[in-house]
Amino acid sequence: DAGVIQSPRHEVTEMGQEVTLRCKPISGHDYLFWYRQTMMRGLELLIYFNNNVPIDDSGMPEDRFSAKMPNASFSTLKIQPSEPRDSAVYFCASSIGGGHEQFFGPGTRLTVL
Amino acid sequence: AQKVTQAQTEISVVEKEDVTLDCVYETRDTTYYLFWYKQPPSGELVFLIRRNSFDEQNEISGRYSWNFQKSTSSFNFTITASQVVDSAVYFCALLITGTASKLTFGTGTRLQVTL
Numbered sequence: 767d768a769g770v771i772q773s774p775r776h777e778v779t780e781m782g783q784e785v786t787l788r789c790k791p792i793s794g795h796d797y798l799f800w801y802r803q804t805m806m807r808g809l810e811l812l813i814y815f816n817n818n819v820p821i822d823d824s825g826m827p828e829d830r831f832s833a834k835m836p837n838a839s840f841s842t843l844k845i846q847p848s849e850p851r852d853s854a855v856y857f858c859a860s861s862i863g864g865g866h867e868q869f870f871g872p873g874t875r876l877t878v879l
Numbered sequence: 880a881q882k883v884t885q886a887q888t889e890i891s892v893v894e895k896e897d898v899t900l901d902c903v904y905e906t907r908d909t910t911y912y913l914f915w916y917k918q919p920p921s922g923e924l925v926f927l928i929r930r931n932s933f934d935e936q937n938e939i940s941g942r943y944s945w946n947f948q949k950s951t952s953s954f955n956f957t958i959t960a961s962q963v964v965d966s967a968v969y970f971c972a973l974l975i976t977g978t979a980s981k982l983t984f985g986t987g988t989r990l991q992v993t994l
Contacts, residue, residue: 797980809970809984822981857924864980865912865931870924 768792770871772858778877784846787874789858790839797864800833800843801857803873809857815841816864848878881906883973885985892961892992900956900988902971908932912974913947913954914982919967927969930954961992 771790779785791798799814813823818835826833830849835841845852855875859868882905892898904913915927928938930947938945942959958965971985 799980799982808986809982811981814980816980855922859924861980865974865976867914867926867929868982869926870916872923875922 770858770860770869772856772871772874774874775872776875776877778879779848780879781849782847783878784844785848785852785876785878787843787845787856787858787876789841789843789871791841791858791860792869793839795860795862795869796838797861797868798835798841799859799861799868800841801859801870803855803857804853812843845876848876850878852876853878881908881973881975881981881983883971883983883985885969885971885988887988888986889989889991892990894962894992894994895960896992897957897959898961898990898992900958900969900971900990902954902956902985904952904954904971904973906973906975908975910976912976914972914974915945915954915956916970916972916984917967918970918987924970927956958990961990963992963994966990966992 773788796817800812803809812825813833815835833843855873857870857873859870861868884903911932913930917925935947944957946955968987968989970987972982974982
């Protein structure tokens, strides 16, 4: 079975540009999570969905960040406009149920110049 | 609020040594789950183990073992006869069940195993 798929794996962009990160969860998983990893703040949960519905977005840093899950097999995290401090590795994860292990994608390394 | 503390920032051992990674958690909830994840140099996060708060039985999986003690709010991870391939950052995480499904991660312990 394929794991969580993320694209792109690397993204380099300039400040002010729009960035869209994509995620395909494991088939059959009903929870999807977006995390950000930085040296300063470690691993932070940004937002998570249950059955395509956003449940908690309290971790989203600011209005520049938005996430959608139009169907059970696809989610996006968008940053508009991007800033250098958004540079990080963004992980998508999915799970069956809320209390079970989350399986992580390979991450997207974002660099904003 | 929940908190996970991994006091060991970095550990270096020589291959074949045993090593224990410490994890201390804080929560007022009585129902929760604890996890360990491994992040090798390639960057992905690999799930290792999940333990619920009502199961204090220790677990062994090959060279890996976990010691869960509610009395001290600890969930320590031991690697026996370490190998170079064990070199990675290891994260302990806490999940409170109920209305939220947020994983709270510790800051990680970087393990370096040398020949």
